[in-house]
Amino acid sequence: MYYNWKENPKIINYIHNKYPNGLIKNNIPSLILYLEKQDLIADISDFSFFYQPDEELIEKELIKYGLVFELSDNMDFTKNDSELLVLNQKKLTDNSHISALVFNHHHPESFYASTRNITEMKLSMMDNNIYYTKDNVYYEIFKKENTDIEHYFSMKIRRRGNIKNDNTGALIKYNTSLIFEKLHYRIIELGEKWQYSEEYMRFFWELGKYINSYKGNISVFVSYITQIIPMAITSGGIIDDYLENFKVKNKNEQLTGNEFQPGDEISFKDGDQWRVAKVIAVEYFEAREEIFNPYLKIEVRRPKNEKFLQHVPHNLWSRKVRLGGIVTNSRGRSNLVTFNDRISEILVKRYGSEIVNSIRINPKQFINIIGRGADKEIQKLQHNIQFGDEKGFFMLSDLLYFDSDRQSNYVNVHVVNSQLSKPNRNSDSISLFNGSKRGIDFDNFKTRKNIYFTSRIKQNYLEDSELLINQFKQRTTKNHSQQLQEIEKLKTYMKNRGIGIPKGVELFVY
Numbered sequence: 001m002y003y004n005w006k007e008n009p010k011i012i013n014y015i016h017n018k019y020p021n022g023l024i025k026n027n028i029p030s031l032i033l034y035l036e037k038q039d040l041i042a043d044i045s046d047f048s049f050f051y052q053p054d055e056e057l058i059e060k061e062l063i064k065y066g067l068v069f070e071l072s073d074n075m076d077f078t079k080n081d082s083e084l085l086v087l088n089q090k091k092l093t094d095n096s097h098i099s100a101l102v103f104n105h106h107h108p109e110s111f112y113a114s115t116r117n118i119t120e121m122k123l124s125m126m127d128n129n130i131y132y133t134k135d136n137v138y139y140e141i142f143k144k145e146n147t148d149i150e151h152y153f154s155m156k157i158r159r160r161g162n163i164k165n166d167n168t169g170a171l172i173k174y175n176t177s178l179i180f181e182k183l184h185y186r187i188i189e190l191g192e193k194w195q196y197s198e199e200y201m202r203f204f205w206e207l208g209k210y211i212n213s214y215k216g217n218i219s220v221f222v223s224y225i226t227q228i229i230p231m232a233i234t235s236g237g238i239i240d241d242y243l244e245n246f247k248v249k250n251k252n253e254q255l256t257g258n259e260f261q262p263g264d265e266i267s268f269k270d271g272d273q274w275r276v277a278k279v280i281a282v283e284y285f286e287a288r289e290e291i292f293n294p295y296l297k298i299e300v301r302r303p304k305n306e307k308f309l310q311h312v313p314h315n316l317w318s319r320k321v322r323l324g325g326i327v328t329n330s331r332g333r334s335n336l337v338t339f340n341d342r343i344s345e346i347l348v349k350r351y352g353s354e355i356v357n358s359i360r361i362n363p364k365q366f367i368n369i370i371g372r373g374a375d376k377e378i379q380k381l382q383h384n385i386q387f388g389d390e391k392g393f394f395m396l397s398d399l400l401y402f403d404s405d406r407q408s409n410y411v412n413v414h415v416v417n418s419q420l421s422k423p424n425r426n427s428d429s430i431s432l433f434n435g436s437k438r439g440i441d442f443d444n445f446k447t448r449k450n451i452y453f454t455s456r457i458k459q460n461y462l463e464d465s466e467l468l469i470n471q472f473k474q475r476t477t478k479n480h481s482q483q484l485q486e487i488e489k490l491k492t493y494m495k496n497r498g499i500g501i502p503k504g505v506e507l508f509v510y
Contacts, residue, residue: 011035012065024062024069028055029107033137108138112153115173118146119383121153122188123174131191142190146383174386176349176393184388194388200502203494204230208237210493211430211449213245218486219450221469223506227453231432232378232396234451235367236387238430239399239412242366243351246358258282259323259362260296267322267337268300268310274322276301276335280309291315301335318357322409339409344398350391364426365403365414370442371434375404375415416445440467469508483510 014035015024024031059069108130111121122142125131132139141152183197183205197205211218211234224230260266260279268277280297288295292313298321300310312320322341341360348356369375382396401408404415414424423445430449433439439452478486486509494500501507 012067014038015062015067016065019067022066022068024067027069028058030136032107037137108142109153109156116154117172118149118153119188120172120174122190123172123386125190126186126188126192127175172344172383172395172397174393174395176346178388179390179392180388181390186386188384188386197387198502199499200224200230200505201233202497202499203502203505204233205237205240206494206497206499207451207490208234208239209241210490211451212238212241214449217448219446219452219510220490221452221454221506221508221510223454223456225455225457225504227434227455228374228377228381231369231374231434231451231453232381232400234453235369235378235413235432236396236399238367240350243347243355243359247351247355264323266298267339268298268312269320270300270302274337274339276337277310283311288313296321303335305335317361321361323362324411340407341409343401343408343410346392346394346398350394359412360410363401363410363412364429365411365424366426366429367400367413368416368424368429368431368445368447369402369413369434370416370431370445371438372417374434375402375413375417379405416442419444421445436467440471443471478510483508486510 015031016022018034019025026034062068108121108125111124112118115121115124132142141149144152180194183202184194185197185201186192186194207220207222211220222230260282262279262281264279266277266279267274269275277298277300280299283295283297284293285295292315294314296312296314296317298310298312299307301307322339343356343360369378378396378400379402382400386393386395388394400413401411402413402415403411404417414429415421419442424447427447429447430451431445431447433442433446433450433452436452436454439446439450487507490507490509491501
């Protein structure tokens with residue numbers, strides 16, 4: 001039952017003082033906001049009403065005290081409640097100056113309480129078509145940075161009591177029921193709608209797929225008005241293509257045991273605890289069924305450095321073995337390790353559970369992001385945009401897992417911020433350089449496949465770019481004619497997918 005207003009006469013007195021003629025000029029959700037602002041409903045211990053208010057009951061209680069809501073003069077009283085709601089929403093869409101603060105009569109705290117994640121909160125509200133007009137207090141709040149929005153709502157939730165948070169971990173949950181035939185996107189801001197992707201988005205997405213599938217050595221120089229957005233989208237295309245290709249391979253080719261070498265440090269699930277272990281060998285037993293082969297022979301360390309040998313059959317690797325990744329804690333003599341073993345469920349929907357189990361066992365740092373602060377800028381961007389394609393909705397945070405943020409044991413992006421950064425052990429990794437200067441300064445981190453993203457609005461752009469291009473020319477084994485052929489091959493690839501070279505993009509291939 002909704003909170004019984006008669007138990008708090010301060011609320012009724014406040015409303016009478018604010019509206020002495022008894023006509024309340026705003027709707028119930030906005031009235032709740034005003035009352036909250038006055039701290040008249042802030043100290044109620046049972047605040048479940050705040051998230052699912054019974055508006056009909058509130059209105060009846062107010063009528064008992066001579067208080068009614070003032071209706072618009074042009075409202076048709078012959079229409080039912082649902083029709084009136086639709087009329088109100090259309091009216092607000094067409095007339096932004098008219099006050100109608102909360103669409104669908106939902107309070108944002110309900111969404112924050114159920115998610116405790118601002119990006120997820122916004123997505124949920126967007127899926128419910130909830131947004132605010134300029135005369136609402138929440139309009140300005142949702143224009144702020146996510147960290148400021150988080151602070152605002154977390155303070156409110158704390159003073160009302162604790163809510164169980166089921167959304168622990170680094171993942172964001174959202175509706176994935178719709179699909180698009182071609183790449184679409186929407187900015188994660190209230191009121192934003194799905195749009196067909198811009199040409200530059202499609203170009204950089206496909207550039208990532210092209211580079212990933214390219215056979216041989218290649219270096220691409222890309223000049224655009226910005227660096228981070230192309231780098232982020234290209235990274236997503238690389239991982240998407242990698243997982244798609246991984247998906248079509250035969251299962252025996254995915255995990256043959258060649259991933260493990262004698263002496264490799266791994267994590268092994270011993271009962272319900274993860275422990276430090278070492279690979280001894282990969283063995284086949286002809287007498288055993290195919291589902292069990294190969295076996296991983298490992299040495300597991302228990303408390304007081306006690307060691308024992310264990311043979312782990314192939315069908316248990318996904319549950320019991322982790323190679324590499326990010327270990328968040330290791331407890332000394334007990335040889336216990338802890339880590340966040342979660343991967344976005346979106347990957348399961350896009351590529352299948354077998355693929356996710358395989359990459360969970362042996363996470364490969366498939367991309368190198370090179371340049372100070374580039375990873376932080378990409379991580380900020382990936383929480384501000386959502387994509388959709390023929391495989392469903394996704395965010396870049398579903399695809400990209402950075403070894404710098406330590407949010408998941410699974411990582412596929414190696415971050416290089418300085419010359420002291422460790423090199424990537426994966427020889428097949430693709431290096432993405434944030435700017436011409438980083439391409440010059442971090443030349444020792446380049447791999448067989450490299451993309452250099454530069455921005456024409458950066459200082460010293462011309463000088464640094466000329467130096468980098470001259471470096472390419474001196475080192476490339478391709479003559480001028482072959483370089484032109486490489487550019488034409490890329491253009492043909494794009495053309496076959498209905499994509500041209502976007503305006504403002506300059507491209508060199510070596």
